[in-house]
Amino acid sequence: xxxxxxxFSALVFGAVGCSASxxxxxxxxxxxxxxxxxxxxxxxxxxxxxxxxxxSPTVCGAVANTSPGLSGYIQAGRxxxxxxxxxxxxxxxxxxxxxxxIPSGSITFNSKPVCAGLDGASTSTITNxxxxxxxxxxxxxxxxxxxxxxxxxxxxxxxxxxxxxxPMPTVQMAWSQISTDTYASAPFVHVFEQNxxxxxxxxxxxLFYIHVNPFQWNATTQTYDYNxxxxxxxxxxxxxxxxxxxxxxxxxxxxxxxxxxxxxxVTRAQNGTQLKLFTxxxxxxxRWVGSEWFEVPAGPSPPDGDPAQSYERRFRxxxxxxxxxxxxxxxFYKGADNxxxxxxxxxxxxxxxxxGAVANTNGFIGAPAAVGSIGLDGGSILAARKITPAKQYYTxxxxxxx
Numbered sequence: 001x002x003x004x005x006x007x008f009s010a011l012v013f014g015a016v017g018c019s020a021s022x023x024x025x026x027x028x029x030x031x032x033x034x035x036x037x038x039x040x041x042x043x044x045x046x047x048x049x050x051x052x053x054x055x056s057p058t059v060c061g062a063v064a065n066t067s068p069g070l071s072g073y074i075q076a077g078r079x080x081x082x083x084x085x086x087x088x089x090x091x092x093x094x095x096x097x098x099x100x101x102i103p104s105g106s107i108t109f110n111s112k113p114v115c116a117g118l119d120g121a122s123t124s125t126i127t128n129x130x131x132x133x134x135x136x137x138x139x140x141x142x143x144x145x146x147x148x149x150x151x152x153x154x155x156x157x158x159x160x161x162x163x164x165x166x167p168m169p170t171v172q173m174a175w176s177q178i179s180t181d182t183y184a185s186a187p188f189v190h191v192f193e194q195n196x197x198x199x200x201x202x203x204x205x206x207l208f209y210i211h212v213n214p215f216q217w218n219a220t221t222q223t224y225d226y227n228x229x230x231x232x233x234x235x236x237x238x239x240x241x242x243x244x245x246x247x248x249x250x251x252x253x254x255x256x257x258x259x260x261x262x263x264x265x266v267t268r269a270q271n272g273t274q275l276k277l278f279t280x281x282x283x284x285x286x287r288w289v290g291s292e293w294f295e296v297p298a299g300p301s302p303p304d305g306d307p308a309q310s311y312e313r314r315f316r317x318x319x320x321x322x323x324x325x326x327x328x329x330x331x332f333y334k335g336a337d338n339x340x341x342x343x344x345x346x347x348x349x350x351x352x353x354x355x356g357a358v359a360n361t362n363g364f365i366g367a368p369a370a371v372g373s374i375g376l377d378g379g380s381i382l383a384a385r386k387i388t389p390a391k392q393y394y395t396x397x398x399x400x401x402x
Contacts, residue, residue: 035310035312035328035330035342035344035380037342037356037357037358037359038359040358040359040382042359042360043360053079053080053081054077054078054079054080054086054099054385055077055078055080055112055366055385056077056112056306056365056366056367056368056369056384056385057075057076057077057112057369057383057384057385058075058076058077058112058113058114058115058369058383059073059074059075059076059115059369059370059371059381059383060073060074060076060114060115060116060117060130060371061073061074061117061371062074062089062117062130062149072089072090073090073371073381074087074088074089074090074115074130075087075088075089075090075383076088076102076113076115076132077099077112077113078109078111078112078113078134079101082101082108083108083109083110083137084101084102084104084108084109085101085102085104085109085113085132085134086099086100086101086102087099087100087102087132087169088100089168089169100168102132102145102147103145103171103174104145104175105174105175107136107137107138107143107175108136108137108138109134109135109136109137110135110136110137110140111134111135111185111186111187111249112134112186112249112367113132113133113134113186114132114133114134114186114187114188114189115130115131115132115133115189116130116131116133116189116190116191116197117129117130117131117191118130118131118146118191118194118197118226119194127148127194127223127225128148128149128150129146129147129148129149129172129226130146130147130148130149130169131144131145131146131189131191131197131226132144132145132146132147133178133187133189133199134186134187135183135185135186135187135201136175136177139182140182140183140184141177141178141179141180141181141182141183142177142178142179142181142183142187142199142201142211143175143176143177143178144173144175144176144178144189144199144228145171145173145174145175145176146171146172146173146226147169147170147171147172148169148170148171148172149169150167150169150170173226173228176228178199178211178228178231179211179231179234181203181209181234182203182204183201183202183203183209184201184202184203184204184206185201185202185246185248185249185250186201186249187199187200187201188200188201188249188250188251188252188265189252190252190253190254190263192261192284194215194223194224194225195214195215195224195261195285196212196213196214196215196261196284196285197212197213197215197226198210198211198212198213198252198263198282198284199211199213200234200237200250200252200265201249201250202246202249202250202267206240206245206246207236207237207239207246208236208237208246208250208265208267208280209234209235209236209237210234210235210237210265210282210289211231211232211234211235212231212232212235212284212287213226213227213228213230213231213232214230214232215227215230216230232287235287235289236289237265237280237289237290238280238289238290238291238292238293240267240269240278240293241278241292241293241295243271243272244269244270244271244276244278245269245270245271246267246268246269247267247268247269247270248267248268248305248306248367249306249367250265250266250267250268250306250307251265251266251267251306251307251308251309252264252265252266252309253309253310253311253329254311254329255281255329261283261284261285261286262281262282262283262284263281263282263284264279264280264281264282264309264329264345265279265280265282266278266279266280266296266307266309266331267280267293267307268303268305268306268307268333274302275302275303275304275336276295276296276298276302276303277295277296277303277307277331277333278293278294278295278296279293279294279296279345279348279349280292280293280294281348290348294348294349295349296331296345296349296351297349297351297354297355298355299333299335299341299343299354299355300335300337300341300355300357301335301336301337301339301341302335302336303333303334303335303336304334304335304336305333305334305335305364305365305366305367305368306333306334306366306367307331307332307333307367308331308332308333308367308368308369308370309329309330309331309332309370310329310330310332310370310371310372310380310382311328311329311330311372312328312330312372312380328344328372329344329345329346330342330343330344330345330370330372331343331344331345332368332370332382333367333368334364334365334366334367334368334384335357338362338363338364338365339357339358339362339364340357340358340364340368340382340384341355341356341357341358342355342356342358343355343356358382363386364384364385364386365385365386366384366385367384368382368383368384369382369383369384370382370383
């Protein structure tokens with residue numbers, strides 16, 4: 001039996017900033033920059049975790065403003081034996097916890113999980129909440145659970161202290177049904193800083209549907225809060241071009257050049273023996289969904305693994321038209337040659353450079369996962385599952401920064 005690992009890579013790009021309203025001046029002061037393949041650090045392995053029976057990974061940012069605080073990311077997956085979700089927390093680019101089961105009672109799942117933090121750099125009041133979304137085994141419906149982060153532990157190894165793990169997040173809202181609709185794919189999830197949550201996926205008719213939940217103002221806490229009762233009726237996306245059938249699990253992320261409520265949905269599709277990626281635009285605040293899918297230019301190897309996206313942003317301290325922000329919206333996929341490819345993308349399907357292979361990515365399986373600009377000492381995390389001849393662990397690719 002082959003051995004399967006998770007691996008991570010990371011790069012330095014900067015901290016994220018978001019806006020929930022359409023851009024005007026900010027948009028003119030933003031500059032698209034490619035995210036070079038060469039910026040990634042070498043892959044590293046987390047041999048503390050036996051993950052031979054775990055799904056492809058998911059990653060999301062984790063921000064907690066409690067003392068001593070936590071700023072890092074969460075790695076999660078589905079245990080293929082128990083069909084439960086598990087997570088590990090990472091802080092300051094150091095692995096802090098082994099995988100721990102996410103509480104779900106008797107509920108099991110038949111898709112990989114996805115997750116998204118409810119906070120961002122621009123929110124004045126941090127809720128410390130992270131949403132996990134998955135497809136329930138018994139009815140193929142999407143369910144959501146909110147978990148609350150807390151600071152703790154000691155993050156630095158010095159002569160006087162030994163690093164200790166932060167606490168596991170606690171359940172704030174137990175697994176709750178988003179709608180009665182059934183789906184064939186894993187979900188995607190995206191959050192605009194305490195404004196909207198977007199969840200969607202592919203149904204058995206191979207069409208995509210998108211649910212939006214507008215957060216509700218809480219005068220007591222002075223925050224926009226998630227309320228599971230406010231999920232709207234699903235929006236239908238257009239069909240793919242004639243002859244193409246969606247396959248696998250889609251992904252969603254910011255569109256750019258700013259984070260104003262525009263998102264890009266990406267799916268893998270098949271036409272006979274051909275495999276390609278297609279993108280669809282949506283403006284969430286007005287519930288506008290693009291009228292057509294756009295084909296992504298082909299990379300060196302066709303996408304036989306599902307796509308992932310990241311969004312990196314670097315702010316200038318004194319922003320004006322002479323000192324614009326840099327941003328990069330990056331698309332990843334696993335090729336038929338089992339390498340991870342990436343290219344930065346603007347507009348509907350314009351690549352700012354051709355797809356290139358991330359270094360040392362031979363032997364990968366499944367789908368990669370990525371998250372950008374998450375307030376780390378570095379900036380972005382890339383995760384994937386790998387086959388190796390000697391180990392049966394998930395692996396973590398963490399950067400060497402400073």
